[in-house]
Amino acid sequence: MSDGRAFQDGYPEDVAHCYGCGRLNEAGIQLKSYWDGDETVARYTPRPEHTAIPGYVYGGLVASLIDCHGTGSAAAAGSRVAGVDEASEPLLRYVTASLQVDYLAPTPMGVELEVRGVIEQVKGRKVVVEETVSAGDAVVARGRVVAVQMPQTMTPAEGPVETRLR
Numbered sequence: 001m002s003d004g005r006a007f008q009d010g011y012p013e014d015v016a017h018c019y020g021c022g023r024l025n026e027a028g029i030q031l032k033s034y035w036d037g038d039e040t041v042a043r044y045t046p047r048p049e050h051t052a053i054p055g056y057v058y059g060g061l062v063a064s065l066i067d068c069h070g071t072g073s074a075a076a077a078g079s080r081v082a083g084v085d086e087a088s089e090p091l092l093r094y095v096t097a098s099l100q101v102d103y104l105a106p107t108p109m110g111v112e113l114e115v116r117g118v119i120e121q122v123k124g125r126k127v128v129v130e131e132t133v134s135a136g137d138a139v140v141a142r143g144r145v146v147a148v149q150m151p152q153t154m155t156p157a158e159g160p161v162e163t164r165l166r
């Protein structure tokens with residue numbers, strides 16, 4: 001895994017509040033994604049409140065990991081193509097247009113999950129990312145995210161962060 005700045009640490013401050021990946025959302029997951037060669041990777045250990053049935057992870061959490069690793073991977077890949085310095089400059093902003101998830105096996109609690117992304121396409125404002133979620137040697141979910149660069153019209157809400165997070 002790459003050292004250095006996570007993709008999400010490169011999000012501009014006014015869009016760093018996402019529940020899944022915003023570094024400024026103290027109640028959130030704060031997922032961190034990195035390059036690993038041509039692929040992308042994130043690791044996360046679910047918390048007790050992410051339980052579906054005792055011992056197993058809620059599918060919505062698995063979907064969130066795929067969602068936010070996908071948009072993070074899109075931000076990194078799209079920014080790279082656009083010539084943004086990923087180590088120091090703010091990354092381009094991408095939002096989820098489409099999120100597909102296939103649950104292949106129950107996801108156990110108490111295990112660090114690994115999310116891997118492969119950049120399938122960078123085309124104009126769109127990036128497509130294919131992903132897997134693994135628990136140890138077992139692939140527990142597959143996913144696909146279509147991310148689109150945030151339109152200029154989708155501006156962050158005004159007011160203090162506490163208000164915007166409500």
Ligand SMILES: CCCCCCCCCC(=O)SCCNC(=O)CCNC(=O)[C@H](O)C(C)(C)COP(=O)(O)OP(=O)(O)OC[C@H]1O[C@@H](n2cnc3c(N)ncnc32)[C@H](O)[C@@H]1OP(=O)(O)O
Nearest residue numbers: 011015018071075092093094095096097098124126146148
């Ligand atoms: C870096 C900071 C990032 C911080 C945010 C992290 C976000 C974390 C993940 C999220 O939770 S984001 C919140 C959930 N997502 C939204 O609220 C997005 C709501 N949807 C929209 O605002 C618009 O539909 C969207 C911006 C996604 C697309 O509208 P556009 O008018 O900009 O897209 P356009 O029609 O120009 O299409 C651009 C390309 O995307 C494709 N596309 C658009 N919507 C699609 C869709 N739903 N499925 C598949 N492809 C889609 C479209 O076909 C086209 O591909 P091609 O260039 O190949 O023709």
